[in-house]
Amino acid sequence: MTPLSYCTNVHPAEDLAGVLAQLDRYAEPIRRLVGVDVLGLGLWLPAVLAGELAAAPALRAKLRAELDARGLEVHTLNAFPYGGFHDEVVKHSVYRPEWTNEARLRYTADCATVLADLLPDSAVYGSISTLPLAWRTPWSPADDEVATTALTSLTTTLAGMAAANGRPIRLAVEPEPGCVLDTVADAVSWLAPRVDPRYIGLCLDTCHLAVSFADPAATVEQIYRSGLEVVKVQASAALQVEDPATGPARLALADFTEPRYLHQVRERTGSGTVLAADDLPQALTELPGRDPWRVHFHVPLHARPAAPLSATTDVLRTAIAALQSTVDDTLPHVEVETYTWSVLPETAGNGGDTALIRGIAAELRWAVANLLEPGGVR
Structure with a gap:
């Protein structure tokens, strides 16, 4: 059965107090509303908290007990944001510290220590998603070597944990537009000759994809052909607009400009060239707008944006179908990752705790209903 989380x-x-408060305020009410006995969480732990938990077995046991008491379980951690993910302005800071910084290695190893004690007894493996090395600039061949050394060190740690615990914790590198590993193709090219696929693979974020x-089915084929695997899927959808130069499209897109997160935009021309802008405000002034746009703005999976905007849920469906036809047994971990509820326009679903609980x-x-086998929620 595929572990599904939000x-x-x-x-x-x-x-820790804030995380425990989340369980009562959001996670348990969501579980009850979904109507399941056990709900999966893709837990995000800021670096300071991850370090505290890693250093204190008693605190890890407390967190595990609190999860169990509420019918919640953790198969996967999101270790992409290091901290401050709800600051007034996040933008490029989410890509720091980079994989050239020892703090990133320490944070990820701490997350592995925590996850090993949170995994339910039924789990085959645990997964941790992480950033695609860094934002693309500045980056040098020397940085490649430092990051490779860091991932090799992490692999040694994960291998030792697997030998001790009997099941692996696996790192899932998450390509993202604008980063060193901008596309899945970039990630495959960089990772395949450098990492041990038993412990390091891909996080396939379908909004980024x-x-x-990129073609979702061809992308999945490329990953597995390289010897790598999809360790985790972040089930997400991007904004799409077919004719971004029109007045209604411009007005609709302007509603999604907001100061907290980066919303990279790509325009695919008729010749197949993909033009890039690093954020939505820049795209509205810099891209020609003669061809379709896709915007890195995670939108709720179940609710299509109002016309003339749409969502890329078909990419998500196709990617999952390709994985189902590729893997031998169950799918990788699937995590619904719509982190943008607090910055959605009012018309798109923002509306306080009740709306958030119902929306998730x-x-x-x-x-x-659309991705997994019947009864697949765990």
């Missing part, structure tokens, strides 16, 4: 990076919390205009529950029900 990612808690949608909730602001920087300490859609923004890159609706996304999870959509994922079961």
Whole structure:
């Protein structure tokens, strides 16, 4: 049975008390609304908290007990944001510290220590998603070597944990537009000759995949042909607009410009060239707008944006179908990751705790109905 989770990076919390409060305020009500006995969480732990938990077995046991008491379980952690993910302005800071910084290695190893004690007894493996090395600039061949050394060190740590615990924790590198590993093709090319695929693979974020205009089925084939695997899927959808130069499209897109997160935009021309802008405000002034746009803005899976905008849920469906035809047994971990609820326009679903709880529950029900086998929620 495929573990399905929702990612808690949608909730602001920087300490254990805040995380535990999330469980009561959001996660348990979502579980009840979905109507399952056990609900999966893709837990986000800021670096300071991850370090505290890694250093204190008693705190890890407390967190595990609190999860169990509420019918919640953790197969996967999101270790992409290091901290401050709900600051007033996040933008490029989410890509720091980079994989050239020892702090990134330490944070990820701490997350592995925590996850090993949170995994349910039924889990085959645990997964941790991470950033695609860094934002693309500055980056040098020397940085390649430092990052390779860091991932090799992490692999040694994960291999030792697997030998001790009997099941692996696996790192899932998440390509993202604008980063060193901008596309899945970039990630495959960089990772395949450098990493041990038993411990390091890909996080396939289907919003990022859609923004890159890559073919989902061909992308899945390329990953497995390289010897790598999809360790984790972040089930997500991007904004799409077929004719971004029109007045109604411009007005609709302007509603999605906001100051907290980066919203990279790609325009695919008739010749197949993909033009790039690093954020939506820049795209509205710099891209020609003669051809379709896709925008890195995670939108709820179950609710299509109002015309003339749409969502790339078909990319998600196709990617999951390709994985189902590729893997021998169950799918990788699937995590619904719509972290943007707090910055959605009012017309797109923003509306306080009740709307958030109902919205996430609706996304999870959509994922079961559209992506997984009947009864697949765990």
